Amino acid sequence: MQPLTNRSKLVVNKKMNFWERIYLPAILKGMWTTLKHFFRKKNTVNYPDEKRPFAPVWRGWHVLKRDEAGRERCTACGLCAVACPAEAITMTAAEREKGEEGLYREEKYAAVYEINMLRCIFCGLCEEACPKEAIFLTDRIVPSDYVRQNFIFGKNLLVEGVEPEKRIDVSMRQKHIQEPKWAVQQ
Amino acid sequence: MSTFFLFDAAMILEKSILVVVLFAITLTVAAYATFGERKIAAFIQDRVGPNRAGPFGLLQPLADGVKFFTKEDFMPNAAERWLYILAPGAFMFVACMTSAVIPWGTQLTLFGKPVDLQVTDLNIGLLYIMGFTSLGVYGIMIGGWASNNKYSLYGAIRASSQMISYELAMGLAIIAVVMLSGTLSLREMAEQQAGINWNIWYQPLGFLIFFTCALAECNRAPFDLAECETELIGGYHTEYSSMKLGFFLFAEYINMFIACAVIATVYFGGYNFPGLDPNWLGGLMGPVVMFAKTFFFIFVFMWIRWTLPRFRYDQLMRLGWKALIPLAILNMLLTGGGVLVFSN
Numbered sequence A: 001m002q003p004l005t006n007r008s009k010l011v012v013n014k015k016m017n018f019w020e021r022i023y024l025p026a027i028l029k030g031m032w033t034t035l036k037h038f039f040r041k042k043n044t045v046n047y048p049d050e051k052r053p054f055a056p057v058w059r060g061w062h063v064l065k066r067d068e069a070g071r072e073r074c075t076a077c078g079l080c081a082v083a084c085p086a087e088a089i090t091m092t093a094a095e096r097e098k099g100e101e102g103l104y105r106e107e108k109y110a111a112v113y114e115i116n117m118l119r120c121i122f123c124g125l126c127e128e129a130c131p132k133e134a135i136f137l138t139d140r141i142v143p144s145d146y147v148r149q150n151f152i153f154g155k156n157l158l159v160e161g162v163e164p165e166k167r168i169d170v171s172m173r174q175k176h177i178q179e180p181k182w183a184v185q186q
Numbered sequence B: 001m002s003t004f005f006l007f008d009a010a011m012i013l014e015k016s017i018l019v020v021v022l023f024a025i026t027l028t029v030a031a032y033a034t035f036g037e038r039k040i041a042a043f044i045q046d047r048v049g050p051n052r053a054g055p056f057g058l059l060q061p062l063a064d065g066v067k068f069f070t071k072e073d074f075m076p077n078a079a080e081r082w083l084y085i086l087a088p089g090a091f092m093f094v095a096c097m098t099s100a101v102i103p104w105g106t107q108l109t110l111f112g113k114p115v116d117l118q119v120t121d122l123n124i125g126l127l128y129i130m131g132f133t134s135l136g137v138y139g140i141m142i143g144g145w146a147s148n149n150k151y152s153l154y155g156a157i158r159a160s161s162q163m164i165s166y167e168l169a170m171g172l173a174i175i176a177v178v179m180l181s182g183t184l185s186l187r188e189m190a191e192q193q194a195g196i197n198w199n200i201w202y203q204p205l206g207f208l209i210f211f212t213c214a215l216a217e218c219n220r221a222p223f224d225l226a227e228c229e230t231e232l233i234g235g236y237h238t239e240y241s242s243m244k245l246g247f248f249l250f251a252e253y254i255n256m257f258i259a260c261a262v263i264a265t266v267y268f269g270g271y272n273f274p275g276l277d278p279n280w281l282g283g284l285m286g287p288v289v290m291f292a293k294t295f296f297f298i299f300v301f302m303w304i305r306w307t308l309p310r311f312r313y314d315q316l317m318r319l320g321w322k323a324l325i326p327l328a329i330l331n332m333l334l335t336g337g338g339v340l341v342f343s344n
Helices: A024-038 A079-083 A125-129 A171-178 A181-185 B002-044 B060-070 B081-101 B125-146 B150-181 B186-192 B204-217 B242-267 B285-305 B313-343
Strands: A062-064 A089-095 A108-116 A135-137 B107-110 B113-116
Touching: A024 B002, A024 B285, A079 A089, A079 A125, A125 A135, B002 B060, B002 B081, B002 B242, B002 B285, B060 B242, B081 B125, B081 B242, B125 B150, B125 B186, B125 B242, B150 B186, B150 B204, B150 B242, B150 B313, B186 B242, B204 B242, B204 B313, B242 B285
Parallel strands: none
Antiparallel strands: A062 A135, A089 A108, B107 B113
């Protein structure tokens, strides 16, 4: 039969010779291997102390962005909920009242916006569907919890803060999404 | 009469201090051997090992000890109560006894008085060690039997049969050394190996046999089938918990320490090293060299453990009875012939 790879070996039930029978050369060979590993660079990442950088396209905990003036970008159009294959997103729309122009960018906004993090598969389709650049997935990991109820993230956990230091930077991600490799090469 | 008592009291005090110091060193070394074991295992497997407790994880043995003490001390319902309690203590006691005859150095001058760095120079030192290591079987056997558990009993039977069969080859390997040196006292043996005149050059085969048997005597990999986790859920200490289990595990590390010290003394010149007089630094050079050698062998023991897979029971018995014992007898005959030819 033709071998599938060049690594295949024919199995023979031959008698071991003297050096193979006393095992010592084989043992020494094995110990040499382990000694080499002893001095090798360790693969461990000391996780809480040192963190590996995330890939720019990492899809984690969602953020609802605000614009430069600190107004929520989301207009509760519902396209993200439609796009969501896991049906994790629900929202309730409301009309912007007078005097709320500093809070919401357009006349309609999401009064309730919830993502069930146990349903979410972090595919990023909501981000692709969003016409207002309001929702993005970030490199933050959704923390664990004991209670299922706590995994339904409302606006308090999704909308970024108004203050500059509380803004969540997605510029790397936007760049990556808007300018794919083939676009740059043109 | 009174002078005799005076002399006796001074000697007893000196020896007691030495015993206490030696005991403390033995326990410390055993504690840090557990740490070293985990570190070496980790390094060989490209990991970093315990590094949470203290700098570089150096307080890990302490944390382990606290953990052992605070665990629930469980006793099986049908266990043989007193034997169950006795076994870990007996094992630990026997393990601690053997360090008494090992010469850790020549002499230390303290307060203008020479102090032997050996608790007692028995003229049958080697026999004493062999005797006490054989007694170690009792701790294992009693523990395994008293637990009233099939796995424990299996482990105990395996451990005892293994220790008994490997003691034979070990004794035969030792006889060759005794024929060469003409003494059973470990101090005289160490003195004869001054400089680089070590027994290993005359007894390479004997050393190999002794080393293999020492691995088996300590129940260490690749001969650790008495406590293999996969088959016997820990072997003879399956039913033990809390510090009783700690005693068993700890005593095994003490056994390893002593076995390495004996190997260093009998085959590798003890406190002798070419170019380093054991009397330097007021006699401290001897222990330094001795401990360096012992630690090296402890490292080799661990290195082997994380390299070789475990033997099967029949393979173990075949190696012991059909390979090591005939080889040891051959080694004995060759040594005898050599002594006969070269001494005349």
